[in-house]
Amino acid sequence: MLRLFQVCFYTGVLYTVISFLLGQLLDFAGVGGEVDTDMDIDLDGGSQGDATGASVSPIKPVTIEAFVTVFGGTGMILLKNNYSALISLMAAAAMGLTISYLLYRLIIVPLHNAQSTSAVSQRELVGSLAYTVLPMKDERFGKLRYTVEGNTYSAPAKSVDGKMIAKGVPVVIIDIKKNIFYVKEVKGGSI
Template identity: 45%
Template sequence: MEKLFDICFKTGLLFTVVSFILGLIFGGETDLGVETDLDIDIDLDLDTDIEFEGVSKGVGTVSPLKPTIIAAFVTVFGGVGLMVINKGYSDILALLIGTIFAFFVSILMYKLIIVPLHKRQTVAHSNKSLIGHEARVILTIPHNEMGKIRYVIHKNTYTAPAKALDDDGIITEGEIVIIKKIEKHIFYVEKK
């Protein structure tokens, strides 16, 4: 049983470290000033409605079967199981305590971190009131290609993939643009 706990702990820890490193390379903006465009995530979405600032918006709720939650469960299960066995308790007790702690940490992580972040991101990016809003180009938008913009809503900063609405030329990094339309999570912009 100790080998099972050891494998779970090391696998969960390895997944967390690898996810962090790949997140720095492919996942988005970090405190190190690195920005990238690829976002890989696997989850199961269920359609629900939520109330946000008095306006009801249909958004998908995030599933608890996200890789982050599963990795947290496996890591805590393995780590707590190893600690209980090393204290001299039985395998059954280690299995029970490891499972309880893993569920508790996973539920807390889901309720306090994953769900609030998902709701905030979904509502912010599905809001059609962004049409006409100013944004700054943070990755040059070449002719007929994608770039990236940064905009601020309610003192929160967001980034989004962007294309020039008119195909006349290049919109360079640092220029201020106006969001003209949003289709399939792509923001179409024009120079201000």
């Protein structure tokens, strides 16, 4: 049982360290990206109440990571203090679920709600001016930056016609499909 707790704890810690280091390195290198599950599960079974239909799934890498790490750490501590394997297992699972739930309810949901209220719909972005941050050519993705209501956002982008678009070039957003922005270079720097 101790081996299970150790594997969970050290796997969670290693995942945290690697995620942090890769995030810092890739951010420094100017490479964007996001790791997340692309599924949302409606847990309340209906849309009564104040819900607007948008929900955020509790099954996310960060909540799973928190559960695994806390489960392993709590189990190791309890076993080291001579608690039985069954009590250690149940308490570790309860503690892991509690921490994951608190992380979900107190951090993830409020951040998701804040993002949802400040973001404009993608339909409103079609025709907007943006600037390339990473160049794009053929089937390769680039990255663009656009500003809405004083907030600056970035998104993955592709050239509509497959032509090379260099970094720093003004583009117009033609279409958005599956969160990929399809753009065309603006000649002369304005629409």
